[in-house]
Amino acid sequence: MDKRVNLLDLNHEELIRFFESLGEKPFRSNQLLGWIQRGVRDIGKMTDMPVILREALMQKASIGNLSLKEKRVSKIDGTIKYLFQLPDKEVIESVLMNYNHGYSVCISSQIGCRMGCLFCASTGIGFGRNLSKGEMLEQVMMIRDDIGRRIKNIVVMGIGEPLENYESLVGFLKAVNSPKIMNIGYRHITVSTCGLAPQIEKLSKEGMQINLSVSLHAPNDYIRTQIMPINKKYAIDNLIEACKIYTRATGRRVTFEYILISGLNDSKNDAGELSGRLKNLLCHVNLIPFNTVRGLKYRKSSLGKAAIFKAMLEKNKINATIRRELGSDIDAACGQLRRHVIKE
Numbered sequence: 001m002d003k004r005v006n007l008l009d010l011n012h013e014e015l016i017r018f019f020e021s022l023g024e025k026p027f028r029s030n031q032l033l034g035w036i037q038r039g040v041r042d043i044g045k046m047t048d049m050p051v052i053l054r055e056a057l058m059q060k061a062s063i064g065n066l067s068l069k070e071k072r073v074s075k076i077d078g079t080i081k082y083l084f085q086l087p088d089k090e091v092i093e094s095v096l097m098n099y100n101h102g103y104s105v106c107i108s109s110q111i112g113c114r115m116g117c118l119f120c121a122s123t124g125i126g127f128g129r130n131l132s133k134g135e136m137l138e139q140v141m142m143i144r145d146d147i148g149r150r151i152k153n154i155v156v157m158g159i160g161e162p163l164e165n166y167e168s169l170v171g172f173l174k175a176v177n178s179p180k181i182m183n184i185g186y187r188h189i190t191v192s193t194c195g196l197a198p199q200i201e202k203l204s205k206e207g208m209q210i211n212l213s214v215s216l217h218a219p220n221d222y223i224r225t226q227i228m229p230i231n232k233k234y235a236i237d238n239l240i241e242a243c244k245i246y247t248r249a250t251g252r253r254v255t256f257e258y259i260l261i262s263g264l265n266d267s268k269n270d271a272g273e274l275s276g277r278l279k280n281l282l283c284h285v286n287l288i289p290f291n292t293v294r295g296l297k298y299r300k301s302s303l304g305k306a307a308i309f310k311a312m313l314e315k316n317k318i319n320a321t322i323r324r325e326l327g328s329d330i331d332a333a334c335g336q337l338r339r340h341v342i343k344e
């Protein structure tokens with residue numbers, strides 16, 4: 001097991017202290033960050049540092065610890081799914097999507113997930129551990145370096161519940177936003193949660209204009225509890241109240257993710273009830289055609305039903321879109337690739 005410090009886990013002050021512990025001046029931290037910003041993470045190539053310092057650094061520290069295990073490119077739309085391996089042999093997945101407005105990277109925040117959403121490929125694989133801030137950051141860096149292009153948007157929507165890994169998440173958000181590291185504006189970052197209401201309120205106080213995406217997937221507690229165990233802890237009314245606090249504090253609208261599952265949550269009545277709940281809330285509803293997962297019983301709603309659902313929301317003055325399905329040929333839905341690799 002690699003006992004070296006992962007420098008991507010440190011914030012700027014911690015990095016300065018690390019260099020001081022080696023008898024070096026604080027400016028070394030800026031030199032190191034400059035290389036990282038330019039996509040160089042091989043300490044041996046950091047030629048503005050003396051050889052003796054580079055050797056000491058290589059002994060005591062690493063800049064990241066992920067290795068690429070598998071990569072799948074969609075022939076349909078170019079979406080790329082990456083599977084990365086960690087030193088403890090755990091695997092995590094990330095996805096690159098090419099939208100009209102630029103490249104977006106979707107990262108994982110935990111190894112596995114313990115939230116148990118029934119429609120999710122991550123359920124049943126088990127929970128390993130939280131990812132560190134550096135492990136989250138490195139997913140973005142590895143993908144940026146692989147494609148050689150600027151990453152415009154980040155979504156923390158892969159495997160795991162990011163708000164359950166709160167401290168690492170906030171450290172990661174600050175790092176990607178930092179002009180010294182990735183310089184990606186908070187408005188270009190989205191954090192997705194299955195509905196941890198207290199943490200949503202906590203995030204609203206961080207002073208970051210992060211986009212919040214909430215996995216709602218049901219118009220009432222009866223349906224939501226069937227597919228999302230977290231609803232037993234934080235019922236829909238608590239969740240929506242936390243979202244209101246978030247929009248008031250940040251001025252950002254909340255996106256509600258709603259997977260349309262045939263016969264479960266896709267009727268006209270469901271759309272009407274959902275409209276009532278979201279009335280007067282600064283929000284948008286993202287309707288998602290269910291991405292069929294082998295081994296799960298749920299089926300996708302028809303396109304016709306999705307269109308009726310959307311029209312009903314719009315009639316009630318709720319903004320709604322039907323999400324374009326990306327990467328359907330490469331297991332791009334969250335947890336699918338990892339699930340297959342683990343089971344193979």
Ligand code: SF4
Nearest residue numbers: 113115117120160194
């Ligand atoms: S949908 Fe998200 S929160 Fe729910 S089990 Fe899957 S990864 Fe976890």
